[in-house]
Amino acid sequence: MTSFVPLSADTSPVPSGPARVDIDLEAIAHNTEILLRAAGGAELMGVVKADAYGHGAPAVGRAVLDAGGSALGVTTLAEALELRQAGISAPVLAWLYSAGDDVSGALQAGIDLAIPSPLHLDAVLAGVRRSGLRAKVTPKLDTGLGRSGVLPAQWPEFLDRLVAAQRDGLIEVSGLMAHFANADSPGDPIIDTQVERLHEAVAEARAAGLECAVNHHSNAARTLTEGADGFEMVRPGIALYGLSPIEGEDFGLRPAMTFSAEILMVKDVPAGQGISYGHTWVAPRDTVVALVAAGYADGVWRLLSNKFSVEIGGRRYPQVGRVCMDQFMVDLGPRQPDGSVTGGVAAGDRAVMFGDPRRGAPHAGEWAETLGTIHYEVVCAARGRAARYVHSGRAPHPIGTGTGTGAGAATEDATGTDTATGGEG
Numbered sequence: 462m463t464s465f466v467p468l469s470a471d472t473s474p475v476p477s478g479p480a481r482v483d484i485d486l487e488a489i490a491h492n493t494e495i496l497l498r499a500a501g502g503a504e505l506m507g508v509v510k511a512d513a514y515g516h517g518a519p520a521v522g523r524a525v526l527d528a529g530g531s532a533l534g535v536t537t538l539a540e541a542l543e544l545r546q547a548g549i550s551a552p553v554l555a556w557l558y559s560a561g562d563d564v565s566g567a568l569q570a571g572i573d574l575a576i577p578s579p580l581h582l583d584a585v586l587a588g589v590r591r592s593g594l595r596a597k598v599t600p601k602l603d604t605g606l607g608r609s610g611v612l613p614a615q616w617p618e619f620l621d622r623l624v625a626a627q628r629d630g631l632i633e634v635s636g637l638m639a640h641f642a643n644a645d646s647p648g649d650p651i652i653d654t655q656v657e658r659l660h661e662a663v664a665e666a667r668a669a670g671l672e673c674a675v676n677h678h679s680n681a682a683r684t685l686t687e688g689a690d691g692f693e694m695v696r697p698g699i700a701l702y703g704l705s706p707i708e709g710e711d712f713g714l715r716p717a718m719t720f721s722a723e724i725l726m727v728k729d730v731p732a733g734q735g736i737s738y739g740h741t742w743v744a745p746r747d748t749v750v751a752l753v754a755a756g757y758a759d760g761v762w763r764l765l766s767n768k769f770s771v772e773i774g775g776r777r778y779p780q781v782g783r784v785c786m787d788q789f790m791v792d793l794g795p796r797q798p799d800g801s802v803t804g805g806v807a808a809g810d811r812a813v814m815f816g817d818p819r820r821g822a823p824h825a826g827e828w829a830e831t832l833g834t835i836h837y838e839v840v841c842a843a844r845g846r847a848a849r850y851v852h853s854g855r856a857p858h859p860i861g862t863g864t865g866t867g868a869g870a871a872t873e874d875a876t877g878t879d880t881a882t883g884g885e886g
């Protein structure tokens with residue numbers, strides 16, 4: 462995952478790569494508010510794992526907290542510590558780590574730990590003994606997802622161990638959590654079964670003397686359809702980023718990420734000219750093509766070759782020929798009768814691969830559909846040389862590097878909210 466590079470006075474200015482990811486923190490705030498309304502009074506833990514689904518965990522985490530979120534949730538201990546290192550002091554929960562990990566560093570940093578198996582309880586207790594610190598824990602139950610979590614058959618003995626550990630002053634149980642298998646298919650009976658199982662477990666834990674003040678099951682799909690299901694907190698991810706968790710449903714969310722790249726050259730090609738490796742597209746007429754500076758090394762799948770379009774200056778143009786490692790081509794169409802290039806496209810303009818459709822950009826879901834995947838994977842894909850810029854109406858936030866290799870620039874957007882993608886911010 463991306464390492465967080467705080468901006469400091471002595472950070473040498475690194476020129477941004479021509480491929481970039483722009484993150485609109487006001488969209489994150491707007492989406493958080495929608496989720497909070499749907500949560501109906503329950504608290505909100507913003508899921509910022511995987512570098513906030515590729516959006517930049519510290520900046521997104523702050524935006525979620527500023528907009529009314531109470532806590533942040535991540536997968537690994539390293540992700541949790543990254544938030545602390547970025548100066549975030551709000552509660553942070555990490556829910557998947559190795560049972561062989563030494564968790565004492567996380568305890569020292571005040572990270573709440575999920576306990577997804579009996580072996581993980583061993584790891585937490587070992588960390589408590591090593592650090593001398595009491596752990597705040599959220600046991601994770603497998604209410605039906607069939608992934609991580611304590612199974613119903615393991616629960617009675619596990620609960621006994623939790624009660625004993627609390628009695629010995631080793632842990633404090635904040636609450637219980639579980640994750641849905643199919644919340645994006647409202648009406649699937651497994652959803653209610655999972656909710657009932659968590660309610661039963663909370664009741665049993667409370668009867669055994671554990672306070673379990675804050676319990677949570679709802680991801681984004683469940684939060685937006687049914688709220689918190691009577692629990693005290695919701696735990697949404699994808700909707701924070703403005704992507705609907707339920708296909709075809711519009712909850713008024715605003716996509717926060719715009720992925721774009723600079724046009725490095727525009728040139729005339731004659732009819733019959735093959736374009737890019739393998740000549741998988743041959744100009745059917747004299748036309749003008751643009752070379753866009755992003756390729757599969759930056760997160761534009763080669764599988765998308767000849768199958769997507771970009772937005773340039775408010776118009777859509779088809780991508781043509783193979784997507785290469787560093788670049789792809791776009792067909793701008795024949796010159797206009799007055800000799801000008803359609804839309805006046807020129808080197809230095811930006812081509813938007815995906816962003817906010819209300820601003821004319823393709824939606825990340827279009828790539829997902831073409832690739833046979835989900836938009837979660839699409840927004841996590843921008844990487845390599847793609848520098849990330851964070852936009853906010855407030856004071857600029859420090860930002861991380863391009864996702865993945867960390868090769869992108871660690872810098873701040875000098876233009877504040879204004880970008881060639883339509884001025885989002």
Ligand SMILES: Cc1ncc(COP(=O)(O)O)c(C=O)c1O
Nearest residue numbers: 508640680681682696697698699
């Ligand atoms: C444990 C857990 N909780 C919450 C979420 C958030 O899910 P979503 O992004 O669908 O809202 C995830 C994401 O996979 C998760 O793993």
